[in-house]
Amino acid sequence: MREEYITTSDDAAIPAAETPHNYRIGIYGWRKRCLYLFVLLLIIILVVNFGLTIWILRVMWFNTGGMGYLQVSADGLRLDGESEFLFPLYAQDVHSREDSALLMHSTDNVTLNARNAHGELTGSVSVGPAQAHAFGQHFTVSSSSDDSTLFYADSKEAIVGMGKLRITGSEGALFEHSVETPLVKGEALKELRLESPTRSLSMEAPKGVLIKAAAGAEAKASLDIILHSTEGLLVLDAETVRLPALPVGIAGTSGDSQGVYNMYEVCVCPSGKLFLSKAGVSSTCSESQEC
Known part of the structure; x- marks a missing residue:
């Protein structure tokens, strides 16, 4: 390309015009080939990214309502089917559908933690392969029908709220310390045994102890059997x-x-x-x- 500089001044007042110069404008040679290669590489990357995006959208089942089995609504998130969480899950309420149960499965253990506003641990339930461990100020089991307390336990006492506590084990129940109850009754057509293999067995009541058995009662001891009444009579009614x-x-x-x-x-x-x-x-x- 040739550039010419033309002036309108008087020719006599200026010196003779210099020799005109030629300038080439553009990218030529190896620079041009590198630019085309870079543009081609960029187009390839864009096409691959676009293809991967489409593939991820189809694999994850993205839609207007959520992502696959995960549906987003105004009330929260709804997940259908099985899901695996690799990190802790924080939620205010987790419940199943009305027609199915909620199953939590882990190869190690399942732990549920509750914390206060300061982040301090106030309650925890951990179910592992060998044992189940619960931590808290108290533990309560309530009835779903009338919301009555079926079982309550804290650091001082344990309360069974039902009218009858049934022990179905073949060896019965083992108590390491005292038991306070108004009635001890055996199952129908089966005998009731109160036994202390190595120590003494004591039954006390401020208004008396009543032992009643339709088929008879039997008391055995290696040492002494003492029947004591402080202010009343000892009655053997038979x-x-x-x-x-x-x-x-x-x-x-x-x-x-x-x-x-x-x-x-x-x-x-x-x-x-x-x-x-x-x-x-x-x-x-x-x-x-x-x-």
């Missing part, structure tokens, strides 16, 4: 009261002790010991050497 293992006292030489009757009388020592003495014309308890 058609027949038997003491089959009472010792027979050794009678003295009195004529009365040599009675001909094959009968015995029950004698009581000052210590409370009972024994049998062969009956005579009069009482022979004082002649016995059992006390």
Whole structure:
């Protein structure tokens, strides 16, 4: 390209015009080839990105209502099917549909934490492969029908709110400390056993202890069995009261002790010991050497 500079001034006042110069405007050579290669590479990257975007949209099932099984609404998020969370999930309310159960599954454990406004942990429930652990000020199980308390436990006590607590284990229930209850009742057609293998068994009540069994009651002990009433009577209410293992006292030489009757009388020592003495014309308890 040739550029010419023309002036309108007087030719006599200026010197002779210089030799005209030629300038080439544009990109030529290896620069031009590099530019075309860069533009081609950029177009390829744009096409690949656009294709990947379309592929991600189709794989994740993006739509106007959400993403695949995840639907976004004014009330929150709704997820249909199974989902895997790799990091903690923060939510105010998590519940299932009305016609299905909510299942949480993990290869390690499932932990639910509750925190206060300061971020401090106030309650936690962790279910692992070996055990379930709960942490909190108290634990409550309520009925879905009338919202009554079925079970309550805190650091001081545990309360069973139902009218009947049923133990179905073959070995019964094991209590390491005292038990306070108004009624202990066995299952129908099965016996009820209160047993202490290595220690003593004590039953106390301010107004008395009632033991009632239609088929009979049996008490066994390695040492002593003590029935004690502080202000009342000890009543054995039965058609027949038997003491089959009472010792027979050794009678003295009195004529009365040599009675001909094959009968015995029950004698009581000052210590409370009972024994049998062969009956005579009069009482022979004082002649016995059992006390």
